[in-house]
Amino acid sequence: MFLLEVTSEQIFQQALNGVSKGAVYALIAVGYTMVYGVLQLINFAHGEVYMLGAYFAYYPAKWAGYIPDEGGEKPKVPLYFIGVCILFSMAACAAIGMLIERLAYRPLRNASRLAALITAIGVSLLLQNGSQIMFGSDPKYFPRFMDRESVQLGMFDVSNTQVTIMVVAAVAMIGLHLFVQKTKPGMAMRAVSFDMRTARLMGVNVDGTIALTFAIGSIMASIGGVLIAMDQPRLTPLMGLLMGLKAFVAAVLGGIGSIPGAALGGLILGIAESVVGTWSTTYADAVAFVILILVLLVKPSGLLGKTGREKV
Amino acid sequence: MRNALTLLIALAAVTFVVLAGCKDQGNEAGSGGVTEDSVKLGLFVSTTGAIADFGLATKNGADIAVSEINAAGGINGKQVELVFYDIASKPEEAKSAATKLATQDKVLVGMGAVASSLSLTAAPTFQTNGVPMVSPSSTFPPVTEKGDLIFRICFTDEFAGAALAQFAFEDLGKRKAAIIMNQDDPYSTGLANYFKARFEQLGGKVETTEKFANNTSDFNTQVDNVKSATPDIVFAPVYYNDITLIGQQLRGKGVTVPILGSDGWESPTLLKNAAKDLEGCYFGNHYSQNDPDEMVQGFIKTYADKHGDKPSSLAALGYDVVYFVKNAVDKAGTFDRAKVAGAMRNTKDLKGVTGTYTIDNKRNASKPITMLKITGGKVEMVRQIMPEEVK
Incomplete structure (x- = not known):
């Protein structure tokens, strides 16, 4: 297809798809960014927490009998039940996030950063393969919480699930921003990320704050997982792999360590991928990594990142 | 001195083992998978992974065919023993299953895989080891171009x-x-x-x-x-x-x-x-469950009694592929792999659950689509x- 065959409406329509895609990247990217902020660690297991978030929302629905074992149309799940699923998933993911921190990263707090990074990759592989054993490697289908319908938004259509993603993600991001900026634990988080040793001297509970950072990052990832499961109801144990990588790119693009940067990076990445897809869906996935390379070449600190000197 | 003696004994032992191995292979050249009262057929499909439904159905269908054949006296008087490997939707697993079937288990024929990409990975291994491979359901045309021992019993893409x-x-x-x-x-x-x-x-x-x-x-x-x-x-x-x-x-x-x-x-x-x-x-x-044909309905009933649900076309092809092998051995009258492959090439108007088919000169099945x-x-x-x- 050539440039001329594509109308500007099509491009705007794709940009709108990109916003809903990017909103989820942003939700996951904040997890990378927050952990990097306090520990200077790339938590590569974060994509797997997103995957677990989707599974942890699936199982309550299964236990409640909303997923029949075989045959027939799935029963429609009452809308309030999604709340149960989300809360369960958020709680379980927060626990998993803290557990990962306690068992895998805390013992290495004073080891070289490379050791922690390799451990992160190890945890990621452990969760991927462990989930294949626990959940099975064949896909699971998430229950229908709402019938997918087309919503007219001016001259564009989006599906109601895409609208849900955008709204929920926006609320979650604003909530996170307020938490970090306006509350005491949020202030502690900022203090630890600014200077861990001084924060400790000032009486901040550093270990508790780091655990909290992991819990909140994991909660955001679990919200992302549930939203994606509602929009694209096929769950596989490897679904976190590409998603995690792209969210990581979004975090680097926005400036790793910066929460507004993660949001901005996610949106830019989502929109870029979708708009490129207007011409070629083949190369849409490659866009994320081309962007990563360009950012690293031109502005390694990212769009909103601080260019500080490396702490020694 | 003592060390040298140990070494000598060890060397002799190794030589003996190697020679014995060679002798063993020499005995089996040509005919495959046959013991005194049984014949081994290999089956390699994915019963886990992204398209696990396909492999499970294929295996269920093949199991039914094998137990029917064994109940009726086996192939050429020998009971069929199905050697099964789950290849987990992964090319490397397909390759290793093919190697195991052809060189360790020494099966008469390898049956699989479902996904064309996996059949393509497995086919060269069977071809170089002189073991015929029959895919029940890989429809990608180049699969059977991998060699003159590679067959399929489904239509092509x-x-x-x-x-x-x-x-x-x-x-x-x-x-x-x-x-x-x-x-x-x-x-x-x-x-x-x-x-x-x-x-x-x-x-x-x-x-x-x-x-x-x-x-x-x-x-x-x-x-x-x-x-x-x-x-x-x-x-x-x-x-x-x-x-x-x-x-x-x-x-x-x-x-x-x-x-x-x-x-x-x-x-x-x-x-x-x-x-x-x-x-x-x-x-x-490949077939319809509503087909009134007696053979089709008979298979559906047996399958439903055993597994509780009706067979998919993958199950039907899994069933047919075993009978395809049986037909070829019956025609060839021997377990010689080259002769069995020859009989497979000449298969004509063989009736199966998935329709009546003829093997064409590219070793593909010519048959209707439903x-x-x-x-x-x-x-x-x-x-x-x-x-x-x-x-």
Whole structure:
């Protein structure tokens, strides 16, 4: 297809798809960014927490009998039940996030950063393969919480699930921003990320704050997982792999360590991928990594990142 | 001195073992998998992984055929022993299963795989070891081009793509098609190309071909591109786990034209997950459960009694592939692999659950494709397209 065959409406329509895609990247990217902020660690297991978030929302629905074992149309799940699923998933993911921190990263707090990074990759592989054993490697289908319908938004259509993603993600991001900026634990988080040793001297509970950072990052990832499961109801144990990588790119693009940067990076990445897809869906996935390379070449600190000197 | 003696004994032992190994192989040259009272047949399919439904069904079908054959006295007087490997939807597992079957288990024939990409990986190993391989359901044309011992008992994508295009153009009267395909899967891209060639040859137009990568679950970009092309039919030659999401997202964006699919749609989980979104859609398959034929209904009953649900076409092909091997051994009258392969090449008008078929000079089965329609949450047979109908 050539440039001329594509109308500007099509491009705007794709940009709108990109916003809903990017909103989820942003939700996951904040997890990378927050952990990097306090520990200077790339938590590569974060994509797997997103995957677990989707599974942890699936199982309550299964236990409640909303997923029949075989045959027939799935029963429609009452809308309030999604709340149960989300809360369960958020709680379980927060626990998993803290557990990962306690068992895998805390013992290495004073080891070289490379050791922690390799451990992160190890945890990621452990969760991927462990989930294949626990959940099975064949896909699971998430229950229908709402019938997918087309919503007219001016001259564009989006599906109601895409609208849900955008709204929920926006609320979650604003909530996170307020938490970090306006509350005491949020202030502690900022203090630890600014200077861990001084924060400790000032009486901040550093270990508790780091655990909290992991819990909140994991909660955001679990919200992302549930939203994606509602929009694209096929769950596989490897679904976190590409998603995690792209969210990581979004975090680097926005400036790793910066929460507004993660949001901005996610949106830019989502929109870029979708708009490129207007011409070629083949190369849409490659866009994320081309962007990563360009950012690293031109502005390694990212769009909103601080260019500080490396702490020694 | 003592050390030297130990060394000598060890060397002698090694030499003995190696020689014994050689002798063992020499004895078995030519005929495969035969012991005093049994013959080994290999089966390698994926019973876990992304398309596990296919492999499980194939294995269930093959198991039924094996127990029927054994109950009736076996093949050439020998009981059939099925050596099974799960290849977990992974090429490296397919390769290692092929090596194990051909060199360790020394089976007479290897049966598998379902996914064409996995059959392509396994085929050279069987060919170089002189073991015939029969794929029950790999439809990608190049699979049987890997050597003169590689067979299939299903139709090819070349035939299916052309037949589906003809069905869309002539039976449904469609003129503007959009294609959604998996760019990483030769099965999907092959069908898309054959469909496009035939559809445009007949005078229709393919407005857009949308591609996606393995493990994609967000199809919004592709769906919007399809929507702006305003087709009157969407051709989606993809597997059942993808069409579930694609169907839902097409309908979610208000694309209501029928979707036409291929045998990859067949799965017990398709209707469970996508009956509503795929209402009024068509797909081409290897057989229909509504076929009144006695052999078909007999197989369906046996299968349902054993497994509780009706067999998919993958199960039917798994059943047929065992009988295909039996037929060839019966014709050859020996377990000599070369002669069995020769009998396979000459298979003519063999009746199976998936229709009556003849092996052509490219070692492919020439047989009809069954068109099915999804209506009211059920799959119904529309008609069969015969090989001679499609030019």
